[in-house]
Amino acid sequence: MRTANTPRPGGYVHGYAEPETRRLGDQANTLAALLHTGTAYPAGSRVLEVGCGVGAQTAHLLAGSPAARFVSMDLAAASLARARAHLSPHPSVSWCRADLFDPPFADGSFDHLFLCFVLEHLAHPARALAGLRRVLRPGGSITVIEGDHGSAVFHPDSAQARAAIGCQIRLQAAAGGNALVGRQLQPLLAGAGYREVRVRPRTVYADQTRPDLVDGFTRNTFTAMVAAVRDDVVAAGLSTRAAFDRGVADLHRTGESGGTFHYTFFKAVAVNPG
């Protein structure tokens, strides 16, 4: 649900257009409390934010751990430039342009790793997690947050809305990603050699009694994310313009009076046994 860490030739990559950047900002603010609660790093600890993108989560990391020292890393120079423009000068964060599959740091350089909406864009998330473990000191922690589009449950239910979401999932899969990765965090982390893996769902539920969440999540995050891939979906032959638009219209209905929307993020914390 954010800037891809690794741009790919062709293929779907969200997060690079201007409205997308605004959407990612909205999303980060609405979800910050939900996703970041429980994440606070001690003073002086060295934290690597992997796949920081435009810095949407970086701001919240800094707010939650004002005395930690962050290195925020991304492969996309354009995203890093935006992140820097948005947050710098900030004494607690250094920006690093690098490939997360080849982090330019010595073994055990960090006390903590943080990844939010990164694995969903990777064809080899297990390899990424295993490689990153090298730069985490023994006993250090990794935090991983991912969504899972299979968790979207809404009223009124709509086969067309579900089909539109399905198009987004297939597009992301065709680009080598996985919009259903949230449910896999425990086996991915355990398989990559982390221990004491603890995964907990972080659920968003919005109805008319919570207009802030309807606006911030149902409309401006989830529905906007699906709507944003319309041209790519049609170009890929996954749907017709009309059918996709009906699905998006039905998603918008879930944000109106009597509608409900539910989505689950998964947050994992684990330890590097060394």
Added chain:
Amino acid sequence: MRTANTPRPGGYVHGYAEPETRRLGDQANTLAALLHTGTAYPAGSRVLEVGCGVGAQTAHLLAGSPAARFVSMDLAAASLARARAHLSPHPSVSWCRADLFDPPFADGSFDHLFLCFVLEHLAHPARALAGLRRVLRPGGSITVIEGDHGSAVFHPDSAQARAAIGCQIRLQAAAGGNALVGRQLQPLLAGAGYREVRVRPRTVYADQTRPDLVDGFTRNTFTAMVAAVRDDVVAAGLSTRAAFDRGVADLHRTGESGGTFHYTFFKAVAVNPG
């Protein structure tokens, strides 16, 4: 996910067979903390439990509100007999055999209403909620808890497991129920004239790091519930025995090493404006 309040001629009704009764007991114990947290009625308050079935939730209600006075109501005499056998003699609960569409109580007789896994079995949940409002005093509260099978998200993902769950949903729909009712609680309660409606998800997430939940929920509650309708599914022509069994086997796999299972209940509290 429990005893139907209203047995129907023909049609699928779960909760009446002996293994089902055990399953419902397992489920209630595993989920008690998740579902009942936040539900505590003051000393002396009059609470109507609607659709108490075999009393699986009644025990937890009594534990959470030891000085409240409960009337636990169900249409099924056999279920009430089991509930009484399980819990009586208990000074705080009276058992009442009645139709929830025609509760035999004067207007405003209760301070609180409680319904858990009841609306999912009703063809007219809105009418039930509106009718029950009559016996709730102005300013009194209603608490409604329901699951939503559309929220089931698991790893390894499996089209056959999803199809088996889909059979259960269709069977319940054919019997006049709705296994996807959780997402509808806010509009149902608001439409029935309740106010200050507050719905919150209560999510179960189980993986190998939580063997109690894998046993208590993934295996002995959710998968057992799906497996229990096998004969009815086949009789109704919704699936073949072999295909359904593959789906159930895949659900069991989600409870093994590397598997994950996620499900969301919805808990609503609202007020009768009078």
